[in-house]
Structures are given as structure tokens and as C-alpha cells.
Amino acid sequence: MPSKTGALLGSKSKEIIEFCSSREQLIDRESLELLSAEEHWKQVLEQISSPMVTAKEVKQCLVKHNSKLGEMMMETVVKRGSFTATAKETAGRFRVMKELEAGGKGASEGKLKDFKEYFMDKYTFLSSLLSHRTGFAPKTFDRLKDLPKYAEADIIGMVMKKWVSKNGNTTIEVDSPDGRCIVIVSKEDLETNRDADRILLDDVIGVKGKKFSDEVIIAKRFLWPDIMQRTPKNADTDLSAALISDIHVGSKLFMEKEFSRFIAWLNGSVASESEKRHMGKIKYLFIAGDNVDGVGIYPEQFDELEIKDVYAQYDRLSELILQIPEYIEIFIAPGQHDAVRRADPQPAIQHEFVKGISSAGNVHFIGSPGWVEAEGLKFMVYHGASMHDMIAATKHLKYTEPEKAMIELLRRRDLSTGFGLTQPYVPERHDYMVIREEPDFYFGGDMHIKGYAQYRGCLVANAGCWQSRTDFQVKQGLQPTPGICIDINLKTRKLTENNFARSGNDGADSG
Ligand SMILES: [Fe+2]
Known part of the structure; x- marks a missing residue:
């Protein structure tokens, strides 16, 4: 719950800010605090004609009013609306894309089916981006058995686990709606290992490689969903x-x-x-x-x-x-x-x-x-x-x-x-x-x-x-x-x- 003091200070401060604003003056926290405690704050501000209201001026005015307030901290006050900005003259064209942000309502209850939906939603979208990549022909994991050993094999999967095997090869377990598969990066393949360092758990990645067994692929290259390469867009x-x-x-x-x-x-x-x-x-x-x-x-x-x-x-x-x-x-x-x-x-x-x-x-x-x-x-x-x-x-x-x-x-x-x-x-x-x-x-x-x-x-x-x-x-x-x-x-x-x-x-x- 809001503190009473906070709520009252907020309301009085707002009134003071609005008053300053109408006089093309702005005011900062220290002055607000001082004037919020002052019954005749309006009269105090009316005595200050300078657009740059200083702590010294406020203090002097408070003394004239026999204020009980003592020493003040330095303040910064700025003038508002003293120039005409291009942006002021130009109506903006914008919209908040609410459809792309979490609303905090109707969120998951954290049940098993919620997790399944969450991971499937992510996998479906990201794998669809990967599957359209030129020169990449992903197969479902169950089709690997149809390929001869060392045949070219492209797959898409979500990373479940990544570790270095006893032989020093980076090993990645990936999951998909069709099952799981093991991806191996040879320790001799430095370039692919550099890319493998980028891979995190739950990443949805594409793998270009060669079949080693029905459930194992030797990776030659990794692909990420990525954004498209395009010319930077400018506004009019x-x-x-x-x-x-x-x-x-x-x-x-x-x-x-x-x-x-x-x-x-x-x-x-x-x-x-x-x-x-x-x-x-x-x-x-x-x-x-x-x-x-x-x-x-x-x-x-x-x-x-x-x-x-x-x-x-x-x-x-x-x-x-x-x-x-x-x-x-x-x-x-x-x-x-x-x-x-x-x-x-x-x-x-x-x-x-x-x-x-x-x-x-x-x-x-x-x-x-x-x-x-x-x-x-x-x-x-x-x-x-x-x-x-x-x-x-x-x-x-x-x-x-x-x-x-x-x-x-x-x-x-x-x-x-x-x-x-x-x-x-x-x-x-x-x-x-x-x-x-x-x-x-x-x-x-x-x-x-x-x-x-x-x-x-x-x-x-x-x-x-x-x-x-x-x-x-x-x-x-x-x-x-x-x-x-x-x-x-x-x-x-x-x-x-x-x-x-x-x-x-x-x-x-x-x-
Ligand atoms: Fe921070």
C-alpha cells in the first residue's frame, strides 16, 4: 500500500509542478519538498520571476515569510517551453505494439502442459524460420534411419544438453517433436567448435552435418534463426x-x-x-x-x-x-x-x-x-x-x-x-x-x-x-x-x- 505521506506529497507536488508549469518554470525535488511543507507556497513562487529559480531565491522568500524551514540543498531548476522545437511542430506517428508484449494476465499456471505449450510455441516459430533457409534441407529425426552412414544430413532441434565427451568432442543433445538426437562436433574442427560455444540450452538451432548413426550426427555447421540481412530502413x-x-x-x-x-x-x-x-x-x-x-x-x-x-x-x-x-x-x-x-x-x-x-x-x-x-x-x-x-x-x-x-x-x-x-x-x-x-x-x-x-x-x-x-x-x-x-x-x-x-x-x- 502507498504510504500516506508519499501519497499526500505526490498530490501537493503535482499541484506545485502544474503551477510552475503555467509560469514556464520547472522545479526539482528539494524545492518541492520545501514548498510542500509551506502553506503559502504559491505566494513564495509568485515572488520569483526568474525562469531559473534558485535555491537561494526560494530560501530568501521563505525567510521573508518567516518560514520554519531551515537550510536547503542545492537545486536545479529548468525553464520549460522557452524555444520552439521541430518535434513540437511535428505530429508523431507511432503505436505501441501491445500484441507483442506480455500483459501479465492470463499467464501460465506453471503446470506441465503450460511448459509443453511454451516450448512448442517457441520451437514451432523458430524452426519455421530455419526450415526456409536456402541450402538447408532439414529432415525429421525419424528419417535419419533411411540415410546411409556419412550421408549429408540436416536437422533442426532444441538444445537440451551440451557437454564435452571423454574424447574431448563437444556433444549436444537436441529435441524435436519427433524425438531426440545427438550432435557431435569433432575436437579437430576448430571453426565449428567456435560456433558451438555460442550454443545455449533451449536454443533452436539448425545443424548441417553427416549421419553417423540413426541417432547421431557429426556437425559441420550450425545455423540460427537470425534476422534477415537487409538495408537499414530510414524514416521520412x-x-x-x-x-x-x-x-x-x-x-x-x-x-x-x-x-x-x-x-x-x-x-x-x-x-x-x-x-x-x-x-x-x-x-x-x-x-x-x-x-x-x-x-x-x-x-x-x-x-x-x-x-x-x-x-x-x-x-x-x-x-x-x-x-x-x-x-x-x-x-x-x-x-x-x-x-x-x-x-x-x-x-x-x-x-x-x-x-x-x-x-x-x-x-x-x-x-x-x-x-x-x-x-x-x-x-x-x-x-x-x-x-x-x-x-x-x-x-x-x-x-x-x-x-x-x-x-x-x-x-x-x-x-x-x-x-x-x-x-x-x-x-x-x-x-x-x-x-x-x-x-x-x-x-x-x-x-x-x-x-x-x-x-x-x-x-x-x-x-x-x-x-x-x-x-x-x-x-x-x-x-x-x-x-x-x-x-x-x-x-x-x-x-x-x-x-x-x-x-x-x-x-x-x-x-
Ligand atoms: Fe540497473
């Missing part, structure tokens, strides 16, 4: 989409000052006219999860929280989001720190947590994975929890290169990486982790480390974060890349990094 409109992730509002490590700079930038607080033109094209903002830090996500987290109530964390997030210009369409996906189930696929954050913004016409809550079609281009957003299991299970992937793990997920056409490993999945009857459409953009987060790549016509981008280096990252020797918003022009597909974390930088530092 000169608009941009921006990406951020892992804000972690409520954590003591949340970089509020840098995030306020980012909001100020979106509101036109930029160094030059050319940058203003550039930033003014942002029509869409994607947030790829971990919007708040949550409560009880891991042991000892409570001591690391600045805001210890999850509702109050979302109240604060809402206050920040409300300061983003209304002409920007914002798509918010959940992550494992958000108040939805931890298991993938995650449904959208529910209304009860984000009452302050869920009714705003420009804020859209999507699932993870969630899909949006904007300006004729398809965006797939997945927070990225499954990448941990993938990185742990393979030799060639690292936390510092999240884009490579993302490409592996595209290659599999599957965002899940093995049922029963660290990351839990809900066996929905329809598997929403399977990548059923071919995205033009795949946006992610979770790693707190940026990474970008082009893959077969899809732009893959992993956002950094807005949280300082955590103890976990120190132990792992990982360096996050915080305070960065990227934007991509949808007409040219040019990606720009805007850095709000560099010391002494009050605005964006594009590069």
Missing part, C-alpha cells in the same frame, strides 16, 4: 529517438544533478543554436528499465536507499518525467528493479505506482520486451536481464560489450537464454521472449555500460545509467558509463552521444 521525417536507461531513482547513488541537466537540455538549456536544433528533433524517448531502485531487490539494499518507499520512489520519478516537454512521446519499460515481477517477460508498470504520469497523454508504459512502431520503424526494447546468463555461459562475451550479447540474442531470435538458469522466465503459453518481428532498433539497458552496433540492418544500442558505480561493479572491476543520453536521427540513423556527466559540463556534450 527528420525526427529523432532518444534512449536512456537505469535511472534508479531512490538510490543514494542516483545521479540527480546529471539527470536534471539532461532534463534542462530537453527543455532547451543548450550551448548553441545548432545543438538546440539537434536536440529539438527528439520526438521519442525510450527508457529501458530500472526506472527506480525498488525496495528489497537484494540483501542490504535498504541502507543504500535515499527513498525507502517504492511508491515515493515512483512519485519522485513522476516529478522528473513531468518536467520533460509534453511533445516528446515517452516509452517506459520495466527492469528487474521496477515494481513488476522479476521474471521475464515483464509486463508494463501498473497504474497504481505511477498515478501522477500514467494519465499523461505522452507517457506510455510498455513491457520488457516491449515494442513500438514510430515513423514506420520498429523499436524493440528489452531491459536485458537474460544477458547475464549468456555472458556467463560463453567464452567470447563480456559485460563491457553489451552490444555483442544483444547481437547474439538477435541471432537466436530469442531474448531468453536458458530456462532454469539464474534469470527466471514465466512459461506463458505464447512465448513473448521470442523475437517475432525484425526490429529496426533494439534498445537495452541493465549492464549500466553503453554499447552500440549495427547488425543486419538493425541498430543495436545499450544505454548506460544514471547511477554511480555500485559496490557490485567495484567488486567485478566494472566501470559504468553514467549520465549519457543517446539520440538517433530517424531519417539519417546518425547516433549522437550526449554526455551530462563530464565535470564542469552544465549542458550536453555531444560527441
Whole structure:
């Protein structure tokens, strides 16, 4: 249940924000807290004519009013609506592709038949992609007995088990509706072994090989469902989409000052006219999860929280989001720190947590994975929890290169990486982790480390974060890349990094 304090603060804060908005002023948390406790807050704000309301000014006004409030923290206030952005003048064309995301209702009951349906649904879709591949003629396992020994044999199967035999050969057991089969990769075949390293449990793969016995194939090459190789698609409109992730509002490590700079930038607080033109094209903002830090996500987290109530964390997030210009369409996906189930696929954050913004016409809550079609281009957003299991299970992937793990997920056409490993999945009857459409953009987060790549016509981008280096990252020797918003022009597909974390930088530092 929401705390009474949180609910009251949220309602008063909203009133203050709306009042500031009507005066083309914005206000941050510290000022909101101060003024929320002040009976005559309107009169205080009316005395401040500057578009840049400072903590000093608020304090002076409070003193004039004989306020009981004492010392204040530094604040960042930004001016809103002080310039005309291209994106403001252009109506967006978009739709949330709800049919591709888990709704959280009618999900599996976890019974045996649910698991069977889940795996069959995934197998049916992915095997149909593989079976149409040129130069690949898969046979059902029961037809292998009709072939002579060492004859060419192509099959499709779901990986049940992978191990190294006593002879040092990689051995894979695959399953299909027609039975099971063993696939062997000779230890002498280095190239095929390199590919075999990519194979994870539950992958649906194609195998080109030679029959060894009625139930054993020697692999020569592996195939993945993959996305098609195609020319990158551009939009007609000169608009941009921006990406951020892992804000972690409520954590003591949340970089509020840098995030306020980012909001100020979106509101036109930029160094030059050319940058203003550039930033003014942002029509869409994607947030790829971990919007708040949550409560009880891991042991000892409570001591690391600045805001210890999850509702109050979302109240604060809402206050920040409300300061983003209304002409920007914002798509918010959940992550494992958000108040939805931890298991993938995650449904959208529910209304009860984000009452302050869920009714705003420009804020859209999507699932993870969630899909949006904007300006004729398809965006797939997945927070990225499954990448941990993938990185742990393979030799060639690292936390510092999240884009490579993302490409592996595209290659599999599957965002899940093995049922029963660290990351839990809900066996929905329809598997929403399977990548059923071919995205033009795949946006992610979770790693707190940026990474970008082009893959077969899809732009893959992993956002950094807005949280300082955590103890976990120190132990792992990982360096996050915080305070960065990227934007991509949808007409040219040019990606720009805007850095709000560099010391002494009050605005964006594009590069
Ligand atoms: Fe995170």
C-alpha cells in the first residue's frame, strides 16, 4: 500500500509542478519538498520571476515569510517551453505494439502442459524460420534411419544438453517433436567448435552435418534463426529517438544533478543554436528499465536507499518525467528493479505506482520486451536481464560489450537464454521472449555500460545509467558509463552521444 505521506506529497507536488508549469518554470525535488511543507507556497513562487529559480531565491522568500524551514540543498531548476522545437511542430506517428508484449494476465499456471505449450510455441516459430533457409534441407529425426552412414544430413532441434565427451568432442543433445538426437562436433574442427560455444540450452538451432548413426550426427555447421540481412530502413521525417536507461531513482547513488541537466537540455538549456536544433528533433524517448531502485531487490539494499518507499520512489520519478516537454512521446519499460515481477517477460508498470504520469497523454508504459512502431520503424526494447546468463555461459562475451550479447540474442531470435538458469522466465503459453518481428532498433539497458552496433540492418544500442558505480561493479572491476543520453536521427540513423556527466559540463556534450 502507498504510504500516506508519499501519497499526500505526490498530490501537493503535482499541484506545485502544474503551477510552475503555467509560469514556464520547472522545479526539482528539494524545492518541492520545501514548498510542500509551506502553506503559502504559491505566494513564495509568485515572488520569483526568474525562469531559473534558485535555491537561494526560494530560501530568501521563505525567510521573508518567516518560514520554519531551515537550510536547503542545492537545486536545479529548468525553464520549460522557452524555444520552439521541430518535434513540437511535428505530429508523431507511432503505436505501441501491445500484441507483442506480455500483459501479465492470463499467464501460465506453471503446470506441465503450460511448459509443453511454451516450448512448442517457441520451437514451432523458430524452426519455421530455419526450415526456409536456402541450402538447408532439414529432415525429421525419424528419417535419419533411411540415410546411409556419412550421408549429408540436416536437422533442426532444441538444445537440451551440451557437454564435452571423454574424447574431448563437444556433444549436444537436441529435441524435436519427433524425438531426440545427438550432435557431435569433432575436437579437430576448430571453426565449428567456435560456433558451438555460442550454443545455449533451449536454443533452436539448425545443424548441417553427416549421419553417423540413426541417432547421431557429426556437425559441420550450425545455423540460427537470425534476422534477415537487409538495408537499414530510414524514416521520412527528420525526427529523432532518444534512449536512456537505469535511472534508479531512490538510490543514494542516483545521479540527480546529471539527470536534471539532461532534463534542462530537453527543455532547451543548450550551448548553441545548432545543438538546440539537434536536440529539438527528439520526438521519442525510450527508457529501458530500472526506472527506480525498488525496495528489497537484494540483501542490504535498504541502507543504500535515499527513498525507502517504492511508491515515493515512483512519485519522485513522476516529478522528473513531468518536467520533460509534453511533445516528446515517452516509452517506459520495466527492469528487474521496477515494481513488476522479476521474471521475464515483464509486463508494463501498473497504474497504481505511477498515478501522477500514467494519465499523461505522452507517457506510455510498455513491457520488457516491449515494442513500438514510430515513423514506420520498429523499436524493440528489452531491459536485458537474460544477458547475464549468456555472458556467463560463453567464452567470447563480456559485460563491457553489451552490444555483442544483444547481437547474439538477435541471432537466436530469442531474448531468453536458458530456462532454469539464474534469470527466471514465466512459461506463458505464447512465448513473448521470442523475437517475432525484425526490429529496426533494439534498445537495452541493465549492464549500466553503453554499447552500440549495427547488425543486419538493425541498430543495436545499450544505454548506460544514471547511477554511480555500485559496490557490485567495484567488486567485478566494472566501470559504468553514467549520465549519457543517446539520440538517433530517424531519417539519417546518425547516433549522437550526449554526455551530462563530464565535470564542469552544465549542458550536453555531444560527441
Ligand atoms: Fe540497473
